[in-house]
Amino acid sequence: MLEARLSQTLLLKKIVDALKEIIAQGTLDCSDNGLELQSMDNSHVSLVALSLASDCFEKFHCDRNVSLGLDLKSLGKVLKCANSDDAVTIKAVDRPEKVTLSFESDGKERTADYELKLLNLDQDHMEIPKKDYTCYIQLPSSEFARICRDMSMFDESLTIACSSKGIRFSAKGDLGTANIQLNAGTAMDVSIEVQEPVTQSFAGRYLNTFTKATPLADRVKLYLSEQRPLLVEYPIEDYGHIRYYLAPKVNEPDF
Numbered sequence: 001m002l003e004a005r006l007s008q009t010l011l012l013k014k015i016v017d018a019l020k021e022i023i024a025q026g027t028l029d030c031s032d033n034g035l036e037l038q039s040m041d042n043s044h045v046s047l048v049a050l051s052l053a054s055d056c057f058e059k060f061h062c063d064r065n066v067s068l069g070l071d072l073k074s075l076g077k078v079l080k081c082a083n084s085d086d087a088v089t090i091k092a093v094d095r096p097e098k099v100t101l102s103f104e105s106d107g108k109e110r111t112a113d114y115e116l117k118l119l120n121l122d123q124d125h126m127e128i129p130k131k132d133y134t135c136y137i138q139l140p141s142s143e144f145a146r147i148c149r150d151m152s153m154f155d156e157s158l159t160i161a162c163s164s165k166g167i168r169f170s171a172k173g174d175l176g177t178a179n180i181q182l183n184a185g186t187a188m189d190v191s192i193e194v195q196e197p198v199t200q201s202f203a204g205r206y207l208n209t210f211t212k213a214t215p216l217a218d219r220v221k222l223y224l225s226e227q228r229p230l231l232v233e234y235p236i237e238d239y240g241h242i243r244y245y246l247a248p249k250v251n252e253p254d255f
Helices: 009-020 072-079 141-152 204-216
Strands: 002-006 025-031 036-042 048-051 057-064 066-071 087-092 100-102 111-117 134-140 157-163 167-174 174-181 190-195 198-203 219-224 230-236 240-246
Touching: 002 009, 002 072, 009 048, 009 087, 009 204, 009 230, 009 240, 048 066, 057 167, 072 111, 134 141, 141 157, 141 167, 141 204, 157 190, 157 204, 157 219, 174 219, 198 204, 204 230, 204 240
Parallel strands: none
Antiparallel strands: 002 057, 002 087, 025 036, 025 066, 036 048, 048 240, 087 100, 100 111, 134 190, 134 219, 157 167, 157 198, 167 174, 219 230, 230 240
Protein backbone atom coordinates (compact mmCIF):
# COMPACT_ATOMS: atom_id res chain seq x y z
CA MET A 1 0.00 0.00 0.00
CA LEU A 2 1.12 3.53 -0.79
CA GLU A 3 0.43 6.54 1.42
CA ALA A 4 2.32 9.76 0.72
CA ARG A 5 1.52 13.15 2.25
CA LEU A 6 2.81 16.54 1.14
CA SER A 7 2.30 19.54 3.42
CA GLN A 8 1.41 21.68 0.38
CA THR A 9 -0.25 20.73 -2.89
CA LEU A 10 1.70 23.46 -4.68
CA LEU A 11 4.76 21.26 -5.25
CA LEU A 12 2.69 18.50 -6.86
CA LYS A 13 0.93 21.06 -9.06
CA LYS A 14 4.28 22.39 -10.28
CA ILE A 15 5.53 18.88 -11.05
CA VAL A 16 2.42 17.91 -13.02
CA ASP A 17 2.52 21.21 -14.94
CA ALA A 18 6.13 20.45 -15.87
CA LEU A 19 5.24 16.99 -17.17
CA LYS A 20 1.85 17.18 -18.85
CA GLU A 21 2.90 19.32 -21.83
CA ILE A 22 5.51 16.72 -22.82
CA ILE A 23 3.70 13.49 -22.00
CA ALA A 24 -0.05 12.89 -21.75
CA GLN A 25 0.29 9.68 -19.75
CA GLY A 26 2.92 8.10 -17.56
CA THR A 27 3.57 5.35 -15.05
CA LEU A 28 4.49 6.52 -11.56
CA ASP A 29 6.65 3.85 -9.94
CA CYS A 30 6.41 3.93 -6.15
CA SER A 31 8.82 2.22 -3.75
CA ASP A 32 10.07 2.78 -0.23
CA ASN A 33 12.74 5.05 -1.73
CA GLY A 34 10.20 7.45 -3.25
CA LEU A 35 8.52 8.10 -6.58
CA GLU A 36 9.88 7.84 -10.12
CA LEU A 37 8.38 8.40 -13.55
CA GLN A 38 9.99 8.02 -16.94
CA SER A 39 8.37 8.37 -20.35
CA MET A 40 9.03 9.47 -23.92
CA ASP A 41 6.88 11.89 -25.87
CA ASN A 42 4.79 10.56 -28.74
CA SER A 43 7.36 11.52 -31.37
CA HIS A 44 10.19 9.78 -29.45
CA VAL A 45 12.31 12.91 -29.67
CA SER A 46 12.40 13.72 -25.97
CA LEU A 47 12.36 11.77 -22.73
CA VAL A 48 11.36 13.03 -19.29
CA ALA A 49 12.44 11.49 -15.99
CA LEU A 50 11.11 12.46 -12.56
CA SER A 51 12.72 11.37 -9.31
CA LEU A 52 11.35 12.36 -5.90
CA ALA A 53 12.82 10.92 -2.71
CA SER A 54 10.63 9.76 0.15
CA ASP A 55 12.25 12.45 2.36
CA CYS A 56 10.36 15.07 0.37
CA PHE A 57 7.11 13.95 1.98
CA GLU A 58 5.77 14.81 5.41
CA LYS A 59 4.68 11.18 5.63
CA PHE A 60 5.66 8.37 3.28
CA HIS A 61 4.79 4.68 3.48
CA CYS A 62 5.13 2.14 0.67
CA ASP A 63 5.40 -1.43 1.91
CA ARG A 64 5.31 -2.90 -1.60
CA ASN A 65 6.26 -1.50 -5.00
CA VAL A 66 3.24 0.00 -6.76
CA SER A 67 2.93 1.31 -10.33
CA LEU A 68 0.28 3.92 -11.06
CA GLY A 69 -0.72 4.54 -14.69
CA LEU A 70 -1.72 8.20 -14.75
CA ASP A 71 -3.45 10.48 -17.22
CA LEU A 72 -1.53 13.64 -16.37
CA LYS A 73 -4.08 16.08 -17.73
CA SER A 74 -6.79 14.42 -15.62
CA LEU A 75 -4.50 14.57 -12.60
CA GLY A 76 -3.94 18.25 -13.28
CA LYS A 77 -7.70 18.84 -13.28
CA VAL A 78 -8.04 17.15 -9.89
CA LEU A 79 -5.21 19.25 -8.46
CA LYS A 80 -7.01 22.41 -9.56
CA CYS A 81 -9.71 21.49 -7.04
CA ALA A 82 -7.25 22.16 -4.21
CA ASN A 83 -5.72 25.34 -2.87
CA SER A 84 -1.97 25.52 -3.24
CA ASP A 85 -1.45 25.55 0.55
CA ASP A 86 -3.71 22.52 1.14
CA ALA A 87 -2.00 19.36 2.31
CA VAL A 88 -2.42 16.42 -0.07
CA THR A 89 -2.33 12.71 0.70
CA ILE A 90 -1.94 10.18 -2.10
CA LYS A 91 -3.20 6.66 -1.41
CA ALA A 92 -3.23 3.47 -3.45
CA VAL A 93 -3.61 -0.19 -2.55
CA ASP A 94 -1.63 -3.08 -4.02
CA ARG A 95 -2.58 -3.74 -7.66
CA PRO A 96 -4.71 -0.60 -7.72
CA GLU A 97 -7.40 0.38 -10.21
CA LYS A 98 -7.64 3.89 -8.80
CA VAL A 99 -5.65 6.38 -6.76
CA THR A 100 -7.14 8.58 -4.05
CA LEU A 101 -6.09 12.18 -3.48
CA SER A 102 -7.22 13.77 -0.23
CA PHE A 103 -6.88 17.52 0.30
CA GLU A 104 -6.94 19.16 3.71
CA SER A 105 -6.95 22.88 4.45
CA ASP A 106 -4.40 24.35 6.85
CA GLY A 107 -6.83 24.55 9.75
CA LYS A 108 -8.49 21.26 8.79
CA GLU A 109 -11.80 23.10 8.32
CA ARG A 110 -12.18 21.60 4.86
CA THR A 111 -11.32 18.17 3.51
CA ALA A 112 -11.96 16.75 0.06
CA ASP A 113 -11.37 13.29 -1.41
CA TYR A 114 -11.06 12.50 -5.12
CA GLU A 115 -10.62 9.15 -6.83
CA LEU A 116 -8.84 9.01 -10.17
CA LYS A 117 -9.07 5.94 -12.39
CA LEU A 118 -5.74 4.46 -13.35
CA LEU A 119 -4.61 3.42 -16.81
CA ASN A 120 -3.08 0.13 -17.84
CA LEU A 121 0.01 1.45 -19.60
CA ASP A 122 2.53 -0.73 -21.36
CA GLN A 123 5.67 1.36 -21.06
CA ASP A 124 9.22 0.08 -21.07
CA HIS A 125 11.60 1.58 -18.54
CA MET A 126 14.71 2.70 -20.38
CA GLU A 127 18.12 2.51 -18.78
CA ILE A 128 19.89 5.78 -19.48
CA PRO A 129 23.67 5.25 -19.57
CA LYS A 130 25.53 7.36 -17.03
CA LYS A 131 28.11 8.96 -19.27
CA ASP A 132 30.15 12.08 -18.69
CA TYR A 133 29.23 15.14 -20.73
CA THR A 134 31.85 17.38 -22.30
CA CYS A 135 29.99 20.64 -21.52
CA TYR A 136 28.19 21.57 -18.32
CA ILE A 137 26.33 24.85 -17.82
CA GLN A 138 24.39 26.12 -14.84
CA LEU A 139 22.35 29.31 -15.03
CA PRO A 140 19.22 30.89 -13.55
CA SER A 141 16.15 29.00 -14.74
CA SER A 142 14.32 32.27 -15.42
CA GLU A 143 17.13 33.37 -17.77
CA PHE A 144 17.02 30.07 -19.65
CA ALA A 145 13.24 30.41 -20.04
CA ARG A 146 13.68 33.94 -21.38
CA ILE A 147 16.34 32.83 -23.88
CA CYS A 148 14.18 29.99 -25.20
CA ARG A 149 11.18 32.30 -25.52
CA ASP A 150 13.14 35.03 -27.31
CA MET A 151 14.86 32.62 -29.70
CA SER A 152 11.55 31.04 -30.70
CA MET A 153 10.48 34.34 -32.29
CA PHE A 154 13.19 33.92 -34.94
CA ASP A 155 13.18 30.22 -35.77
CA GLU A 156 11.82 26.93 -34.52
CA SER A 157 15.39 25.63 -34.28
CA LEU A 158 17.72 26.82 -31.52
CA THR A 159 21.49 26.30 -31.73
CA ILE A 160 23.57 25.98 -28.57
CA ALA A 161 27.34 26.42 -28.88
CA CYS A 162 29.47 25.81 -25.82
CA SER A 163 33.20 26.59 -25.65
CA SER A 164 35.82 27.95 -23.28
CA LYS A 165 34.66 31.45 -24.30
CA GLY A 166 31.16 30.83 -22.96
CA ILE A 167 27.81 29.60 -24.23
CA ARG A 168 26.00 31.05 -27.24
CA PHE A 169 22.35 30.60 -28.12
CA SER A 170 21.41 31.48 -31.69
CA ALA A 171 18.51 31.30 -34.13
CA LYS A 172 18.12 32.36 -37.75
CA GLY A 173 14.90 32.71 -39.70
CA ASP A 174 12.84 34.94 -42.01
CA LEU A 175 12.67 37.61 -39.31
CA GLY A 176 16.45 37.79 -39.04
CA THR A 177 19.03 36.41 -36.64
CA ALA A 178 19.35 36.34 -32.87
CA ASN A 179 22.44 35.64 -30.78
CA ILE A 180 22.76 35.60 -27.00
CA GLN A 181 26.17 35.04 -25.42
CA LEU A 182 26.60 34.11 -21.75
CA ASN A 183 29.96 34.07 -20.04
CA ALA A 184 30.80 32.56 -16.68
CA GLY A 185 30.61 35.11 -13.88
CA THR A 186 28.96 36.14 -10.65
CA ALA A 187 26.81 38.95 -12.07
CA MET A 188 24.59 36.59 -14.07
CA ASP A 189 25.36 33.66 -11.75
CA VAL A 190 26.42 31.48 -14.68
CA SER A 191 28.91 28.62 -14.37
CA ILE A 192 30.43 26.79 -17.35
CA GLU A 193 32.71 23.78 -17.51
CA VAL A 194 34.04 22.72 -20.92
CA GLN A 195 36.18 19.72 -21.81
CA GLU A 196 35.47 19.88 -25.54
CA PRO A 197 33.57 22.49 -27.59
CA VAL A 198 30.06 21.43 -28.63
CA THR A 199 27.61 22.90 -31.13
CA GLN A 200 24.15 21.36 -31.53
CA SER A 201 20.73 22.43 -32.77
CA PHE A 202 17.45 21.50 -31.11
CA ALA A 203 13.73 21.96 -31.66
CA GLY A 204 12.88 25.18 -29.87
CA ARG A 205 9.31 24.17 -29.10
CA TYR A 206 10.58 21.34 -26.90
CA LEU A 207 12.99 23.62 -25.06
CA ASN A 208 10.18 26.10 -24.46
CA THR A 209 8.04 23.31 -23.05
CA PHE A 210 10.86 22.17 -20.76
CA THR A 211 10.85 25.63 -19.19
CA LYS A 212 7.43 24.84 -17.72
CA ALA A 213 9.57 23.43 -14.89
CA THR A 214 11.00 26.89 -14.09
CA PRO A 215 8.82 27.35 -10.95
CA LEU A 216 10.41 24.22 -9.47
CA ALA A 217 13.99 25.50 -9.36
CA ASP A 218 15.91 28.77 -9.24
CA ARG A 219 18.68 27.26 -11.37
CA VAL A 220 18.80 24.88 -14.30
CA LYS A 221 21.62 22.61 -15.43
CA LEU A 222 22.44 21.89 -19.08
CA TYR A 223 24.65 19.00 -20.19
CA LEU A 224 25.91 18.67 -23.77
CA SER A 225 28.10 16.29 -25.76
CA GLU A 226 28.42 15.69 -29.49
CA GLN A 227 26.19 12.92 -30.85
CA ARG A 228 24.24 12.73 -27.60
CA PRO A 229 20.91 14.13 -26.43
CA LEU A 230 20.89 17.37 -24.50
CA LEU A 231 20.13 16.93 -20.79
CA VAL A 232 18.19 19.72 -19.06
CA GLU A 233 17.88 19.20 -15.31
CA TYR A 234 15.71 21.07 -12.82
CA PRO A 235 16.56 20.14 -9.21
CA ILE A 236 13.62 19.79 -6.83
CA GLU A 237 15.28 21.24 -3.73
CA ASP A 238 17.44 18.47 -2.23
CA TYR A 239 14.85 15.78 -2.85
CA GLY A 240 15.05 14.96 -6.53
CA HIS A 241 14.81 16.38 -10.02
CA ILE A 242 13.05 16.53 -13.34
CA ARG A 243 15.33 15.69 -16.24
CA TYR A 244 14.53 16.28 -19.89
CA TYR A 245 16.51 14.60 -22.67
CA LEU A 246 16.23 16.04 -26.17
CA ALA A 247 17.74 14.58 -29.33
CA PRO A 248 19.72 16.95 -31.58
CA LYS A 249 17.97 17.89 -34.80
CA VAL A 250 20.56 16.20 -37.01
CA ASN A 251 21.22 12.92 -35.22
CA GLU A 252 18.98 10.26 -33.75
CA PRO A 253 18.89 10.00 -29.93
CA ASP A 254 21.22 7.52 -28.27
CA PHE A 255 19.88 6.88 -24.79
